[in-house]
Amino acid sequence: MIVIQGAVRIDPAKIDHIREAARVMIAATRAEEGCIEYAFAEDVVEPGLIHIIERWRDQAAITAHNKTPHMAAFGAALAAFQPKGLRVCAYDAPEERVLIGG
Amino acid sequence: MIVIQGAVRIDPAKIDHIREAARVMIAATRAEEGCIEYAFAEDVVEPGLIHIIERWRDQAAITAHNKTPHMAAFGAALAAFQPKGLRVCAYDAPEERVLIGG
Numbered sequence: 001m002i003v004i005q006g007a008v009r010i011d012p013a014k015i016d017h018i019r020e021a022a023r024v025m026i027a028a029t030r031a032e033e034g035c036i037e038y039a040f041a042e043d044v045v046e047p048g049l050i051h052i053i054e055r056w057r058d059q060a061a062i063t064a065h066n067k068t069p070h071m072a073a074f075g076a077a078l079a080a081f082q083p084k085g086l087r088v089c090a091y092d093a094p095e096e097r098v099l100i101g102g
Numbered sequence: 103m104i105v106i107q108g109a110v111r112i113d114p115a116k117i118d119h120i121r122e123a124a125r126v127m128i129a130a131t132r133a134e135e136g137c138i139e140y141a142f143a144e145d146v147v148e149p150g151l152i153h154i155i156e157r158w159r160d161q162a163a164i165t166a167h168n169k170t171p172h173m174a175a176f177g178a179a180l181a182a183f184q185p186k187g188l189r190v191c192a193y194d195a196p197e198e199r200v201l202i203g204g
Binding site for chain 2: 001003004005006015018019022023026037039040041042043044045049050051053055085086087088089090091092093094095096097098099100101102
């Protein structure tokens with residue numbers, strides 16, 4: 001499995017405008033083969049800081065994801081909101097350990 | 103490094119009440135030895151779904167974190183809001199690969 005964590009800053013006043021574009025892209029991404037988790041979430045103490053949370057079966061799934069039309073469309077939509085400081089990192093994870101929950 | 107991803111559901115109407123308790127706990131946690139990243143964030147398309155995003159130097163740092171007074175205080179504060187479906191998983195990550203950003 002590959003775990004991804006990232007973040008990007010957006011004008012907090014514009015988050016509601018991005019929500020609909022994000023909803024469409026996220027639904028399409030979750031339907032992709034090899035997608036285990038895919039979410040965007042706004043920091044609870046820093047408005048406008050968007051966390052990117054992903055888990056994928058393997059690198060091939062991520063490579064395919066990056067070439068999808070819904071990612072191209074979302075990237076274009078997001079660019080209009082001048083996101084700042086986008087940073088995304090991947091972690092190869094040989095094993096998942098459940099710390100809390102089933 | 104150990105990467106952690108988790109989620110919990112809270113009544114969306116109560117998120118603002120949790121924010122202040124979260125702010126204090128998150129600041130204290132980020133000051134802990136071995137904490138690389140620690141954030142709570144609300145899903146952009148599913149109100150009330152809170153993502154937990156963490157990275158730690160090693161298991162010893164996580165074990166120490168779980169015994170801190172600020173985590174006990176936050177756990178008690180959160181329980182009053184009847185969180186549902188808490189699930190947290192850890193991933194041993196030998197390497198960080200930067201996909202986007204510096």
